[in-house]
Amino acid sequence: MARKHYRNEIEGYLFLAPQLLGLVLWLGIPMLAAFALSFTHWDLFGRPEFVGLRNYINLLFHDRRMWATLFNTAYFTAGTVTLGTTLALLLAAAVHQVSFGQTLFKSIYFLPVICSMTAIAALWRWLFSGDFGLLNLYLERIGISAPDWLNDTRFAMPAVILMSVWKGVGFPMIIFLAGLHDIPAVYYEAAEIDGADRRRQFLHVTLPQLSPIILFVVVTSVIGCFQTFDQIYMMTSGGPMGSTRTIAFYLFENAFVFYKFGNACAIAYVLFVLLGGFTHFSIRLTQRWVHYQ
Amino acid sequence: MRRGSHKLSRRLFLLLLYAVLTAGAVVMVAPFLWMVSTSLKAPHETFMLPPIWIPEDFRFENYAEVFDRLPFFRFLLNTATIAGLVTFGVLLSCSLTAFALSRLRFRGRDLVFYILLATMIIPAPVTLVPIFAIMRRLEWTNTFLPLVVPAFFGGAFPVFLLRQFFMRIPRDLDEAAVMDGCSAFGIYWRVILPLGKPALATIGLISFMGAWNDFFGPLIYLYSIKKQTLTLGLATFQGYYATDWHLLMAATVIVTLPILLAFLFSQRFFVEGITMTGIKG
CATH class of the missing domain: 1.10.3720.10 (MetI-like)
Structure with missing residues (x-):
C-alpha cells in the first residue's frame, strides 16, 4: 500500500517555469540593471556613462527638488493615510452598528474605489476648479472664501489629499468591517457589565481588537501613497511651483521628460531604501505594540 | 426607568449614525451626479451661478462630439x-x-x-x-x-x-x-x-x-x-480640451461607465473578493 507521492523535481519545476522565468526576466535582471544604471548618466539612446556616486550625491546634497519631492511625498502620505484610515475606521464602526441599509452604504462608499484614478482625478479637477468648481460654489454660499485649490501652492496638496481620501476610503472601510465582524460579542458584553460606555468600548475593545488590521491597512497604504502618480499627473503635473511633485512623479519626469535614466534609477533606489526601511520598522513595531488575540 | 432611557439613547444614537452615514453617502455620490450633469450641459451652463444640477435640455450631442474628437x-x-x-x-x-x-x-x-x-x-x-x-x-x-x-x-x-x-x-x-x-x-x-x-x-x-x-x-x-x-x-x-468641462465630463463618464456597470452587476462578489485579499495576514 505504498502511497504515491509526487517527489518529482522536474515536474515541480516545469509547473514553476513561467514564474521562475518571470522572477529572473522582470525582476532579478531589471533590479540589478537598475542598480548598475543608478551609477551612470544615460539618455536611453547612447551608451551609459559611468559616473560613480554622482547621481546619489547630487540627489541628496545638491538637488533642492529632490528634498522638496521627499517632503511632498511625506506630506501626501501622512495626510492621506491619517485622514483615510481614521475616516474608514469611523465609517466602518458606524456601518457595523446599523442593520438596515448596510449593504447599500457599503456599496456607495466603495463606488470610487473601483473607478480608475485617472477618471476620478479628471472629475475632481473640475470640482476643485477655482471659479466654477462645485466645491467653491457651495463654500462661498456658506460664506467661506475658498482658494483656487489646484493653482495655489498652499492648497494644491491638501486638494490632492482630499480627493485621494474620497477615492480610497471605501477600501479600508470594507476591510475594517470584516475585522469588526470577527470581534466576539462577549467582549462587548463584558465591557458593558463593567459599565463602559460606547466611547470606552470603542477605545478599549474595538481598537485593540482591530489593531493588527489597522496596522496592515496603514502599512499597505503608506507603501501605496509613496508611489502615487496618476492623480498628480492628471490634476497638477506636480505644480504649482512643484508643490505637489511626489517622488514617483519626479522619477517619471527624470526618465521620460528629462531623459536622465541613470538619475531615475537612483531615485528608484532611494524610494526602495525608504520603503524597505519603513517595512522593516513596521514589522518590528508589530511585534511590540500590536495586540493579537 | 433606567432601561427606558437606555433604549431612548440607543435610538438617538442610531438616528445620529444614520444621519452621519447618509451625509457621507451624499458626499460620495454627489461628484458622480455632478459629472453626469455637467456632461449633459450646454457650454455656458457649466459657468452659471447658482450651480444647475439639472440642465435645461439634455445635450447628448456632447457624447457624440467626444467620440468625434x-x-x-x-x-x-x-x-x-x-x-x-x-x-x-x-x-x-x-x-x-x-x-x-x-x-x-x-x-x-x-x-x-x-x-x-x-x-x-x-x-x-x-x-x-x-x-x-x-x-x-x-x-x-x-x-x-x-x-x-x-x-x-x-x-x-x-x-x-x-x-x-x-x-x-x-x-x-x-x-x-x-x-x-x-x-x-x-x-x-x-x-x-x-x-x-x-x-x-x-x-x-x-x-x-x-x-x-x-x-x-x-x-x-x-x-x-x-x-x-x-x-x-x-x-x-x-x-x-482642458477647460471644455462639458466635453471633458462626457469623456469621463464614458471612461467610468463600463466599470460602474460591471460593479452594479457583481457588487457582492466585488466586495467579498476585496475583503478576502485585504485580510491576507
Whole structure:
C-alpha cells in the first residue's frame, strides 16, 4: 500500500517555469540593471556613462527638488493615510452598528474605489476648479472664501489629499468591517457589565481588537501613497511651483521628460531604501505594540 | 426607568449614525451626479451661478462630439483586449505556480515560495527603467505586448492568495485522481482548477480591474492615438480640451461607465473578493 507521492523535481519545476522565468526576466535582471544604471548618466539612446556616486550625491546634497519631492511625498502620505484610515475606521464602526441599509452604504462608499484614478482625478479637477468648481460654489454660499485649490501652492496638496481620501476610503472601510465582524460579542458584553460606555468600548475593545488590521491597512497604504502618480499627473503635473511633485512623479519626469535614466534609477533606489526601511520598522513595531488575540 | 432611557439613547444614537452615514453617502455620490450633469450641459451652463444640477435640455450631442474628437470606442476595445489578455495570463501562470507550491512535493519548493513572498516588498518603480529599455530593445513599444506579456510570468500576490486557497482543498482528492491514473497536470486541470474557481474568480476580477484602470503602463508604452486605452485617452483628451468641462465630463463618464456597470452587476462578489485579499495576514 505504498502511497504515491509526487517527489518529482522536474515536474515541480516545469509547473514553476513561467514564474521562475518571470522572477529572473522582470525582476532579478531589471533590479540589478537598475542598480548598475543608478551609477551612470544615460539618455536611453547612447551608451551609459559611468559616473560613480554622482547621481546619489547630487540627489541628496545638491538637488533642492529632490528634498522638496521627499517632503511632498511625506506630506501626501501622512495626510492621506491619517485622514483615510481614521475616516474608514469611523465609517466602518458606524456601518457595523446599523442593520438596515448596510449593504447599500457599503456599496456607495466603495463606488470610487473601483473607478480608475485617472477618471476620478479628471472629475475632481473640475470640482476643485477655482471659479466654477462645485466645491467653491457651495463654500462661498456658506460664506467661506475658498482658494483656487489646484493653482495655489498652499492648497494644491491638501486638494490632492482630499480627493485621494474620497477615492480610497471605501477600501479600508470594507476591510475594517470584516475585522469588526470577527470581534466576539462577549467582549462587548463584558465591557458593558463593567459599565463602559460606547466611547470606552470603542477605545478599549474595538481598537485593540482591530489593531493588527489597522496596522496592515496603514502599512499597505503608506507603501501605496509613496508611489502615487496618476492623480498628480492628471490634476497638477506636480505644480504649482512643484508643490505637489511626489517622488514617483519626479522619477517619471527624470526618465521620460528629462531623459536622465541613470538619475531615475537612483531615485528608484532611494524610494526602495525608504520603503524597505519603513517595512522593516513596521514589522518590528508589530511585534511590540500590536495586540493579537 | 433606567432601561427606558437606555433604549431612548440607543435610538438617538442610531438616528445620529444614520444621519452621519447618509451625509457621507451624499458626499460620495454627489461628484458622480455632478459629472453626469455637467456632461449633459450646454457650454455656458457649466459657468452659471447658482450651480444647475439639472440642465435645461439634455445635450447628448456632447457624447457624440467626444467620440468625434477622439476614438473612444477604439480605446474601449483596446482596454478590453489588454485587460482580457492580462487576466488570462495571470490566471494561467499564477495557478500553475500556486498548484506546484501547494500540491506537489519537491526540493526547493518552500525556498521558491519565500523568495516570491520577499519580492512583494520591491516597489514597481525600481525595475521601471530597465524593463522599459528591454521593451524598447524588443521594439515592443507602441504595442500591447509590454502591458500583456509580463502577466504570463506569474506574480507574487495572486500566487500567494491562490496557494492559500488550494491548500484548503482536501488532499484525498489528489490521491483518488492518481488512482484513476491522473498525472500531476491532470490533477491541476481536473481537480484543482474546478475546485479553485472562487479564488480564481477573485484573482481574475482584481487583475482585470487593475489592467482596466492602469494608467502608468499605457502612458509610457502607447503613444499613437489608435493604440491608447481609456485612461490614457482621457488624459490625452484633457490635454487638448482642458477647460471644455462639458466635453471633458462626457469623456469621463464614458471612461467610468463600463466599470460602474460591471460593479452594479457583481457588487457582492466585488466586495467579498476585496475583503478576502485585504485580510491576507
